[in-house]
Amino acid sequence: MAQGVCKLLWLRRLLGDLGFEPHKPMDLYCDNNVAIAIAHNFVQHDRTKHVEVDRYFIKEKLDAEIISFPFISFEYQLADVLTKAISTNVFLNSLDKLGMRDIFTPT
Structure with missing residues (x-):
């Protein structure tokens, strides 16, 4: 998910350089409800310690309303x-x- 967010940020910057600044959050579709819940919930969990840095990065972009994670069925x-x-x-x-x-x- 963090790599997808990085690619969206790159694409957002590229669009801005071309004069097409996005005015709403960019969607990164995800078919994993647990991953979406972890990204939105800032509470520490024992199962997520190995992805702690990525969670902070993703949460920062969610709070800034740069990205959003709509659920999509598999x-x-x-x-x-x-x-x-x-x-x-x-x-x-x-x-x-x-x-x-x-x-x-x-x-």
Whole structure:
């Protein structure tokens, strides 16, 4: 999540340099409710000690309203088609959304 926030900050700065300054928080879609809850909750947890520095960085950007973490169901995560074993329906829907077509279809 911290790497995604870094990339969003870079993209935000690039857009600002090009004259397209974003006026609302940039969305980083996440399909993990626990990760979203940890990012929003500043209370220390025993299970999150190894990610403490990243949590402070993410929380700082959340408080400044630079980023937001809307929840998205795993069925709509387009990156999952490249990284996980998913069902046939989700696979085909993801391919359609990515603009990939059947290479075996005659043209």
